[in-house]
Amino acid sequence: MREYLGDIGHLCVIISFIFSILATISFGKATVSIDLVKKDSWLRFARVIFFIHSLAVFGIVAALFTIISQHYYEYHYAWSHSSNNLPSEYMISCFWEGQEGSFLLWTFWNVLLGLILIKVNKTWEAPVMAIFCLVQLFLCSMILGIVIPGLDFKIGSSPFILLKDYMGDIPVYQNNPNFIPEDGTGLNPLLQNYWMVIHPPTLFPGFAATLVPFAYCMAGLWQGRYKEWIRPAFPWALFAASTLGIGILMGAYWAYETLNFGGYWNWDPVENAVYVPWLILVAGIHTMLIFKNSNKSLQASVILITAQFILILYSTFLTRSGVLGDSSVHSFTDLGLSGQLLLFLFALTIVAVIFIIVRWKKLGGEENEEVSVYSREFWIFIGVVVFCLAAFQVLYTTSIPVYNKFLGWIGIESNIAPPADQIEHYTKFQIWAGILIALLSAIGQFFWWKKMDSKKLWEEISIPLILTLLISSALICLTMMNKIDITPTYILLFTTALFSVISNISIFFKIVKNNYKLTGGAIAHIGVALMLFGILFSSGYSKIISLNNTGLIYSKEAGDDFNRDNILLWRNEWKEMNDYKLKFIGPRLEAKDFPGYIKKEHLLLLDDKYMALAKKTIEHQGKKYFDKGDTIEIYPENTYYEVLIAKANGDTFTLYPRAQVNPTMGLLASPGIEHFYDKDLYAHVSSIPSPDEEKEWSPTEEYTIKPGDTVFINDYVTILHEVERVKYVPGMPLTQEDAAVMAHFHVLDKEKNHSIHPIYIIKVKEGLAGQIPDVNEDLGIKISFLNIDPTKEEFTFAVNTTQKDYIILKAIEKPFINILWIGTLVLVAGLLLAMIRRYQEFAKMRDKNTE
Amino acid sequence: MKKTHIIGLIVIAICVGVIVSTSGDTSSYVSFKEAAEMAADGKKSKVHVVGKVKKDVNGQLTDFYYKPEMDPNYFAFKLIDQNNQEQEVVYLNPKPQDFERAEQIVIIGNTQDKIFKADKILMKCPSKYEETELKAN
Numbered sequence: 001m002r003e004y005l006g007d008i009g010h011l012c013v014i015i016s017f018i019f020s021i022l023a024t025i026s027f028g029k030a031t032v033s034i035d036l037v038k039k040d041s042w043l044r045f046a047r048v049i050f051f052i053h054s055l056a057v058f059g060i061v062a063a064l065f066t067i068i069s070q071h072y073y074e075y076h077y078a079w080s081h082s083s084n085n086l087p088s089e090y091m092i093s094c095f096w097e098g099q100e101g102s103f104l105l106w107t108f109w110n111v112l113l114g115l116i117l118i119k120v121n122k123t124w125e126a127p128v129m130a131i132f133c134l135v136q137l138f139l140c141s142m143i144l145g146i147v148i149p150g151l152d153f154k155i156g157s158s159p160f161i162l163l164k165d166y167m168g169d170i171p172v173y174q175n176n177p178n179f180i181p182e183d184g185t186g187l188n189p190l191l192q193n194y195w196m197v198i199h200p201p202t203l204f205p206g207f208a209a210t211l212v213p214f215a216y217c218m219a220g221l222w223q224g225r226y227k228e229w230i231r232p233a234f235p236w237a238l239f240a241a242s243t244l245g246i247g248i249l250m251g252a253y254w255a256y257e258t259l260n261f262g263g264y265w266n267w268d269p270v271e272n273a274v275y276v277p278w279l280i281l282v283a284g285i286h287t288m289l290i291f292k293n294s295n296k297s298l299q300a301s302v303i304l305i306t307a308q309f310i311l312i313l314y315s316t317f318l319t320r321s322g323v324l325g326d327s328s329v330h331s332f333t334d335l336g337l338s339g340q341l342l343l344f345l346f347a348l349t350i351v352a353v354i355f356i357i358v359r360w361k362k363l364g365g366e367e368n369e370e371v372s373v374y375s376r377e378f379w380i381f382i383g384v385v386v387f388c389l390a391a392f393q394v395l396y397t398t399s400i401p402v403y404n405k406f407l408g409w410i411g412i413e414s415n416i417a418p419p420a421d422q423i424e425h426y427t428k429f430q431i432w433a434g435i436l437i438a439l440l441s442a443i444g445q446f447f448w449w450k451k452m453d454s455k456k457l458w459e460e461i462s463i464p465l466i467l468t469l470l471i472s473s474a475l476i477c478l479t480m481m482n483k484i485d486i487t488p489t490y491i492l493l494f495t496t497a498l499f500s501v502i503s504n505i506s507i508f509f510k511i512v513k514n515n516y517k518l519t520g521g522a523i524a525h526i527g528v529a530l531m532l533f534g535i536l537f538s539s540g541y542s543k544i545i546s547l548n549n550t551g552l553i554y555s556k557e558a559g560d561d562f563n564r565d566n567i568l569l570w571r572n573e574w575k576e577m578n579d580y581k582l583k584f585i586g587p588r589l590e591a592k593d594f595p596g597y598i599k600k601e602h603l604l605l606l607d608d609k610y611m612a613l614a615k616k617t618i619e620h621q622g623k624k625y626f627d628k629g630d631t632i633e634i635y636p637e638n639t640y641y642e643v644l645i646a647k648a649n650g651d652t653f654t655l656y657p658r659a660q661v662n663p664t665m666g667l668l669a670s671p672g673i674e675h676f677y678d679k680d681l682y683a684h685v686s687s688i689p690s691p692d693e694e695k696e697w698s699p700t701e702e703y704t705i706k707p708g709d710t711v712f713i714n715d716y717v718t719i720l721h722e723v724e725r726v727k728y729v730p731g732m733p734l735t736q737e738d739a740a741v742m743a744h745f746h747v748l749d750k751e752k753n754h755s756i757h758p759i760y761i762i763k764v765k766e767g768l769a770g771q772i773p774d775v776n777e778d779l780g781i782k783i784s785f786l787n788i789d790p791t792k793e794e795f796t797f798a799v800n801t802t803q804k805d806y807i808i809l810k811a812i813e814k815p816f817i818n819i820l821w822i823g824t825l826v827l828v829a830g831l832l833l834a835m836i837r838r839y840q841e842f843a844k845m846r847d848k849n850t851e
Numbered sequence: 852m853k854k855t856h857i858i859g860l861i862v863i864a865i866c867v868g869v870i871v872s873t874s875g876d877t878s879s880y881v882s883f884k885e886a887a888e889m890a891a892d893g894k895k896s897k898v899h900v901v902g903k904v905k906k907d908v909n910g911q912l913t914d915f916y917y918k919p920e921m922d923p924n925y926f927a928f929k930l931i932d933q934n935n936q937e938q939e940v941v942y943l944n945p946k947p948q949d950f951e952r953a954e955q956i957v958i959i960g961n962t963q964d965k966i967f968k969a970d971k972i973l974m975k976c977p978s979k980y981e982e983t984e985l986k987a988n
Binding site: 388389418420565 | 854855858862865866869870872873876878879880881896899919922923924943944945946947948959960970971
């Protein structure tokens with residue numbers, strides 16, 4: 001089975017590709033056939049074809065997953081994305097880590113959505129599925145991995161390629177053609193995070209779902225059902241917006257927990273690439289809503305629903321083609337698929353644009369009458385315009401690398417670089433979009449049921465407005481009294497977001513009395529306003545608390561305005577930060593079947609880096625897990641740096657920022673985060689003494705002493721307490737005749753006493769004497785047991801000292817970040833509620849045969 | 852004039868504003884020579900410089916200064932740009948941990964008093980995705 005698995009997988013790829021072509025054709029035939037009998041038989045045939053296509057896709061997934069999870073390293077995909085010691089839950093991450101796998105994941109979700117579409121639709125099935133399968137065809141071609149003979153043009157990149165074929169003619173295979181590596185190169189350690197297990201599987205249903213409203217829209221244009229497509233497409237658009245939204249936010253949370261740029265959103269091109277289509281999709285949902293209520297904005301809906309899908313394809317092109325180069329945290333390399341992606345992008349864009357142009361006149365009509373400023377539609381439309389402008393701004397800057405590439409192709413050398421401070425650049429525009437959206441989502445909701453005039457509007461709006469202004473001004477005064485900086489834009493954003501929350505809550509209570517199903521919009525808007533609060537506080541008022549006030553002003557170049565954001569923490573020494581005191585306690589490791597962290601000095605690391613011996617009994621919260629001398633399976637990739645933090649009021653808590661030493665990517669630091677109800681405290685290691693570097697020890701000092709004697713080492717009072725014979729030495733088998741002696745030193749420190757235990761061993765048979773020195777990392781002291789003088793009962797020790805261990809830490813306070821996450825959940829809940837309502841509307845009409 | 856036209860005009864105006872403002876924000880890829888000329892002209896805008904870190908024959912980082920126990924936020928090194936011009940660069944942050952491994956780096960900042968002050972360092976590390984080595988054990 002093993003050697004055929006790749007072939008089976010590749011066969012499934014080819015089947016899925018061919019059957020997606022057949023499905024497109026037969027669904028197309030079913031659409032255009034006028035004869036009802038023929039139509040029906042084509043449709044039934046097309047369904048069978050699509051089922052076979054689905055089975056083939058499941059087959060690809062099963063084959064690839066087996067290859068990865070069974071560690072079949074003769075396959076390149078398993079070798080380059082998985083490894084023996086990878087915990088099993090990350091097998092899912094290995095699956096989509098490569099480009100081929102992520103395309104496969106997308107294809108897989110499309111298949112599931114396609115099956116649902118076949119199930120729920122009647123008259124829409126054939127045209128929608130024809131469009132749907134056309135896109136599916138392109139996706140399948142991305143993993144086809146076939147070279148057209150003669151043309152030397154590769155279509156797609158197969159995930160089932162053998163390592164041997166990938167590597168080409170390298171010496172290993174010349175000596176042994178059947179060589180299989182024993183271990184894979186492993187998953188990118190940054191992706192070894194539980195959010196990364198679920199973020200892509202959530203994002204891709206979002207990607208897949210954006211296709212559905214697009215397919216309905218195109219089918220509507222094709223079939224001349226210019227208005228009718230809105231109803232079935234509406235719940236899908238809401239579904240896509242919620243899954244894509246959750247997916248994006250999960251990615252943000254991953255970045256917050258794993259990367260060390262200090263936040264959840266970095267305006268990274270890859271983040272922007274999905275943010276833009278999401279904005280356009282949300283804009284499209286709003287125009288569809290306008291259409292539902294007033295038969296206006298049909299053209300805008302068609303354009304926006306088309307644009308959001310094209311932008312999803314564009315984002316795929318941006319992230320997969322290597323055009324972004326080094327300007328992104330997502331490091332996809334160019335698999336040579338950019339040409340194919342561009343072709344795909346252009347082909348679909350041209351088809352869609354032609355459809356729209358041909359049908360354009362049929363979409364207009366009622367636009368002649370002037371819209372009233374007191375209508376709900378007017379304000380929603382203004383909101384749509386704001387969404388589009390916000391999307392345009394992000395898209396324009398994010399595409400800068402594309403302009404360079406494009407100008408390069410036509411022979412013009414361009415050296416434009418993205419803005420030096422991306423966050424500042426995007427924020428200065430997007431904050432205004434936020435303010436306007438908050439304001440409009442409040443005002444728009446007041447036009448809920450009826451047309452208004454200025455008098456009625458004032459009646460409705462006055463109480464929330466007065467309430468907002470009261471609370472807002474009270475809070476602003478409070479902030480100013482506390483001497484916290486506040487800018488006019490922040491005041492505006494705060495006030496409008498507050499206005500939106502209050503207005504939408506009051507509207508929620510008005511509607512919920514009649515029909516809770518109609519509250520989706522109000523809930524979603526509350527969610528958005530809460531998110532704006534969360535973003536304003538956590539980003540606008542994030543405070544670096546590791547300001548280095550004690551350091552020497554060494555660098556004159558620095559100037560006075562410069563923030564010295566990082567502090568050096570010596571091991572076991574308190575350091576004062578703003579309102580906190582910090583102490584670096586020591587490095588920690590994680591072990592299998594152990595809930596906490598194990599002190600590194602309690603472990604004797606073995607040659608097999610995944611194994612260690614316990615030097616001491618290892619307990620966690622009073623429960624014993626490992627005995628002294630036990631072999632423990634450890635996770636050596638991550639080192640956690642235990643940092644104790646004491647607040648001014650005496651409360652203490654511990655952070656474990658982590659650093660991963662990875663042979664290929666160097667050191668990767670991830671933050672430790674302590675969550676409070678009103679803020680997060682976020683800290684990451686900026687630098688540590690290089691782990692590869694040998695420590696520099698001071699010249700040896702020798703002491704010949706008796707038990708009870710005191711010496712001074714590095715100014716510490718050090719007492720030789722006693723010397724005893726031990727039967728067991730970790731990591732060193734002893735026979736009956738061998739003798740081992742351990743010295744107990746007590747070192748008196750300010751806060752606690754340390755013990756140091758050097759060992760002296762006599763191997764009688766071999767006639768050897770040896771020593772196992774003991775190092776106390778807290779103090780930077782090494783003691784070796786050199787000699788025993790039995791006649792005088794004196795012992796000789798060698799002492800070396802070194803610089804103490806340290807870390808350099810950056811710590812940030814993020815106030816009210818929880819409001820952002822809560823707001824996201826509220827938004828998604830609102831979208832889902834709206835989706836259910838719109839789906840029920842569709843289902844009702846479908847069952848009456850009036851879809 | 853209809854309201855839609857007014858809105859349309861406003862939209863166009865904002866788009867133009869965004870484009871103009873963005874071109875003011877964009878940086879550019881330059882050499883150290885150009886960066887120094889810009890500084891001499893009194894321009895304070897931030898630029899991107901692509902270069903290689905100065906290393907000795909053994910591939911070890913050389914001519915750099917980083918003493919965290921004195922000041923963890925001061926790191927100085929020499930960068931050789933694509934025209935082979937060497938320049939002292941000061942980065943007021945801790946030394947990036949895998950700095951030695953970096954083949955080619957991009958620094959973002961500007962020249963101030965003959966020293967290039969970098970606000971950001973983008974490193975192109977030997978990425979695992981470009982892995983082509985395979986060793987039999």
